[in-house]
Amino acid sequence: MGTAYFSRHDLCRAHDMGRGHPEAPGRLQAIEQGLGVVGVAGALDRRAAPDAPLDAIKRVHDAFYVDQLSAIAPTTGRLPLDGDTLLTPHTLPAARHAAGAGMAAVDAVLAGEVANAFCAVRPPGHHAEYARAMGFCFFNNAAIAAAHALAAGGLDRVAILDFDVHHGNGTEDVFRHEPRVLFCSTYQNPLFPFTSDESVPGRLIKTPLRAGTGGAVFKRAVERDWLPALDEHEPELILISAGFDAHRADPLADLQLEAEDFEWLTERIADAADRYCDGRIVSLLEGGYALDALAASAAIHIKTLVARSG
Numbered sequence: 001m002g003t004a005y006f007s008r009h010d011l012c013r014a015h016d017m018g019r020g021h022p023e024a025p026g027r028l029q030a031i032e033q034g035l036g037v038v039g040v041a042g043a044l045d046r047r048a049a050p051d052a053p054l055d056a057i058k059r060v061h062d063a064f065y066v067d068q069l070s071a072i073a074p075t076t077g078r079l080p081l082d083g084d085t086l087l088t089p090h091t092l093p094a095a096r097h098a099a100g101a102g103m104a105a106v107d108a109v110l111a112g113e114v115a116n117a118f119c120a121v122r123p124p125g126h127h128a129e130y131a132r133a134m135g136f137c138f139f140n141n142a143a144i145a146a147a148h149a150l151a152a153g154g155l156d157r158v159a160i161l162d163f164d165v166h167h168g169n170g171t172e173d174v175f176r177h178e179p180r181v182l183f184c185s186t187y188q189n190p191l192f193p194f195t196s197d198e199s200v201p202g203r204l205i206k207t208p209l210r211a212g213t214g215g216a217v218f219k220r221a222v223e224r225d226w227l228p229a230l231d232e233h234e235p236e237l238i239l240i241s242a243g244f245d246a247h248r249a250d251p252l253a254d255l256q257l258e259a260e261d262f263e264w265l266t267e268r269i270a271d272a273a274d275r276y277c278d279g280r281i282v283s284l285l286e287g288g289y290a291l292d293a294l295a296a297s298a299a300i301h302i303k304t305l306v307a308r309s310g
Helices: 008-013 027-040 063-072 091-110 143-149 169-175 215-233 259-276 293-307
Strands: 005-008 044-049 116-119 160-162 181-188 204-209 237-242 282-284
Touching: 005 091, 005 293, 008 027, 008 204, 027 293, 091 116, 091 143, 091 237, 091 282, 116 293, 143 160, 143 169, 143 181, 143 237, 143 282, 160 169, 160 215, 169 181, 181 215, 204 215, 215 259, 237 259, 259 282, 282 293
Parallel strands: 005 044, 005 116, 116 282, 160 181, 160 237, 181 204, 237 282
Antiparallel strands: none
16 A cells, blocks of 8 residues: 655745754654665655644644744744744744644545555654743644544544654653553663653653664663554554664764664564554654664664565
8 A cells, every 4th residue: 555755845844943053954854864764755745735724723722822822923033942942933824834844644544545654754743842942842743643543533443653862751740640641762771862761651651762872772661662552552653752872973962872773673562563553654854863873763763664565
């Protein structure tokens, strides 16, 4: 059935938090270049998505918070919401598109139009809490997609798997008390956002990793923590918060993964998806700030999705 690739580079590139900011427009071009290198650029079902409706965003975010972002969005310049997260005139159009891409990808996968999908979008989302922007994130794209799958797709069980090097505190904040959503997160700790490491069996699986952790330890941790949780939850759809900043070259963290480790992980996720949900996967870009490493890692992740989309 193939792999859908959702991206609107004009909107997503226009969001620019300033010279030297790691969450930069060039990230999307790097992924495009990586796709050419691994030979799958022409194999993707490329699609553009509509903006997420505000009521869909408000399923997972406080209504006052969403409305306030619109009210304070600048017409020129940049408005800092914290030291790293800056609102620009182009931020909310990009953020609504990023959230809409996740929703459209869910619709396409659930309708059987494609086997799986990747959303090459920015800004990222997994740090955006119920009523707080932080960590480069404004709307929680994966959470919005999951809530859409539950509300509009009629699903009863969804899993969100987050392999970004930073814990997805926003996703945890949104779904902490939602038994229909299994959230699994590997992350370096201590590191922003300096989360606690307490898991909730069957619902919240947190896998902290020490600085310097390489692929072998990472793989054992996934096999120990994620795979049994997926077997217990039996999700009807798997969403991925796909951050590639656990790569050894990334400047914002200190894990030591290689691009091939993301390939291995994508294969294990696809195996679980084949067992429980007819291969249905929607992957959404989160972090990854060393452009060459991002290009190689995201490309091999997407190439694996294409190969498994049979």
